[in-house]
Amino acid sequence: MKAIVFIDLFQSLLMFIAAFSVIVVAAIHADGLGDIWHEAECGGRIDFLNFDPDPTTRHTWWALIIGGTVTN
Structure with a gap:
């Protein structure tokens, strides 16, 4: 059960970081x-x-x- 919770947390963090990085890169390119x-x-x-x-x-x-x- 600990492994499942850890992997779910890791996956959620990766999705958040990916979405946030897309927003940051778009904002940089668009001023x-x-x-x-x-x-x-x-x-x-x-x-x-x-x-x-x-x-x-x-x-x-x-x-x-x-x-x-x-x-x-």
Whole structure:
């Protein structure tokens, strides 16, 4: 049991470090997180309150809530 907990902890740390390093490298190349956020806004990628009922639209509020509930 100790080995399983240790390996799970190690794997979690590796995933966190990998995600954090991707963010840091992207921020360095883009001259900061603000530039990344601005580019995402200009590209129409930042839309938190999309209540479109169209099932073919990706990442709407309804799809995330219903899909997350079914998945859970």
